[in-house]
Amino acid sequence: MSTVLVLNSGSSSLKYQLVNPDTGEALAVGLVEKIGEPLGVLTHEVGEAETMRELPIPDHGEALRLVLGLFDEVGPSLDAAGVVAVGHRVVHGGTAYSHPTVVDDDVVAGIEALIPLAPLHNPANVTGIKVARELLDVPHVAVFDTAFFASLPESAYTYAIDAAVAKEHQIRRYGFHGTSHEYVSQRVAQVLGRDDLKQIVLHLGNGASASAVASGVAVDTSMGLTPLEGLVMGTRSGDLDPAIVFHLRRVAGLDVDEIDNLLNKRSGLKGIAGRNDMREVRSAAEAGDPAALLALAVYRHRLVKYVGAYAAVLGGVDVLTFTAGVGENSAPLREEVVEALAFLGLAIDPAKNAVRSKEPRVISPDGHEGPLVMVVPTNEELAIARLSVAAIA
Numbered sequence: 001m002s003t004v005l006v007l008n009s010g011s012s013s014l015k016y017q018l019v020n021p022d023t024g025e026a027l028a029v030g031l032v033e034k035i036g037e038p039l040g041v042l043t044h045e046v047g048e049a050e051t052m053r054e055l056p057i058p059d060h061g062e063a064l065r066l067v068l069g070l071f072d073e074v075g076p077s078l079d080a081a082g083v084v085a086v087g088h089r090v091v092h093g094g095t096a097y098s099h100p101t102v103v104d105d106d107v108v109a110g111i112e113a114l115i116p117l118a119p120l121h122n123p124a125n126v127t128g129i130k131v132a133r134e135l136l137d138v139p140h141v142a143v144f145d146t147a148f149f150a151s152l153p154e155s156a157y158t159y160a161i162d163a164a165v166a167k168e169h170q171i172r173r174y175g176f177h178g179t180s181h182e183y184v185s186q187r188v189a190q191v192l193g194r195d196d197l198k199q200i201v202l203h204l205g206n207g208a209s210a211s212a213v214a215s216g217v218a219v220d221t222s223m224g225l226t227p228l229e230g231l232v233m234g235t236r237s238g239d240l241d242p243a244i245v246f247h248l249r250r251v252a253g254l255d256v257d258e259i260d261n262l263l264n265k266r267s268g269l270k271g272i273a274g275r276n277d278m279r280e281v282r283s284a285a286e287a288g289d290p291a292a293l294l295a296l297a298v299y300r301h302r303l304v305k306y307v308g309a310y311a312a313v314l315g316g317v318d319v320l321t322f323t324a325g326v327g328e329n330s331a332p333l334r335e336e337v338v339e340a341l342a343f344l345g346l347a348i349d350p351a352k353n354a355v356r357s358k359e360p361r362v363i364s365p366d367g368h369e370g371p372l373v374m375v376v377p378t379n380e381e382l383a384i385a386r387l388s389v390a391a392i393a
């Protein structure tokens with residue numbers, strides 16, 4: 001057997017999965033949280049069995065050492081699992097990295113050089129790569145969240161601002177969640193047996209993004225220089241008038257970090273309804289809470305607008321696909337959004353929409369003529385594992 005250890009390092013967390021890239025099986029799934037806090041938490045799941053530890057975990061190096069210790073102690077044995085690569089999720093690849101890349105010292109320096117573009121994410125990704133390279137003597141592969149969107153046409157990635165300023169500061173649309181949009185759009189093509197599709201993919205998790213994909217190539221996406229742009233998210237505003245930032249500075253007196261925090265952490269569903277979890281917003285709305293009803297209405301309005309815009313960008317649409325936490329699980333949201341898009345010929349069968357499954361599926365009525373609606377569970381870890389194997393081959 002050969003497997004890939006997939007690592008996703010956050011500022012105070014380390015998520016991991018041991019994945020068999022051939023079967024798609026996750027042999028172990030785990031999470032270290034509260035790294036650097038007085039008490040860290042490590043959860044390691046193998047099948048149904050869960051092991052949990054609470055102890056101080058000062059840094060990512062210690063976190064990974066503990067994880068490797070647990071693989072020895074409760075299994076599965078990494079030796080027996082035949083780890084052929086470590087796949088690292090890296091948020092920002094800038095224009096330098098448009099493909100999964102085998103890591104050497106230059107690549108580490110390259111990812112470090114992109115920190116100004118992703119100050120919240122790339123530092124943790126670099127730390128994760130450094131400690132893992134010390135502890136695991138196999139090839140390491142960086143898989144970039146931006147890479148799938150390297151194909152965007154200039155007209156889609158260029159912001160209409162002073163060209164010299166944009167160039168000097170690398171200001172353009174990069175797009176994020178690329179590994180998920182790529183994986184999901186490829187699954188759609190596989191399931192339908194067609195590679196010439198005009199696809200719109202809605203990745204609706206805590207973060208949310210839309211993409212337009214023509215014959216497997218991304219042609220537009222809703223996230224921009226950073227993951228803040230686009231759809232309404234759990235805690236991020238998505239699109240807004242950039243002059244709101246000036247207003248918050250000049251009139252409300254907030255400093256730049258406070259504005260950053262407001263728009264990234266205290267906006268979106270949370271900003272409008274006080275909750276970022278879609279399940280809670282939905283039940284509050286069902287109980288008649290006006291703020292939750294408004295949050296849902298704004299969330300849906302933005303989605304409908306993006307799908308309409310991307311249908312225009314693509315010159316039509318063959319498939320609209322929902323994925324990630326909200327997209328995969330919220331049948332009512334799918335129904336409401338598709339209902340508003342009936343003019344595009346989109347429709348869903350309520351019974352199919354209600355089915356819960358981990359399999360990709362078409363939820364349009366049987367025999368429906370016109371564009372299809374699908375639900376395709378995303379699997380970024382599996383995608384990273386497969387891309388890592390391909391990169392070292």
Ligand code: ADP
Binds near residue numbers: 206234276
């Ligand atoms: P992340 O972006 O953190 O990976 P996920 O893709 O796991 O997020 O999505 C998290 C979101 O999915 C949360 O807002 C959560 O409420 C939502 N979600 C999960 N299950 C359901 C469900 N059954 N109905 C509606 N929303 C759900």
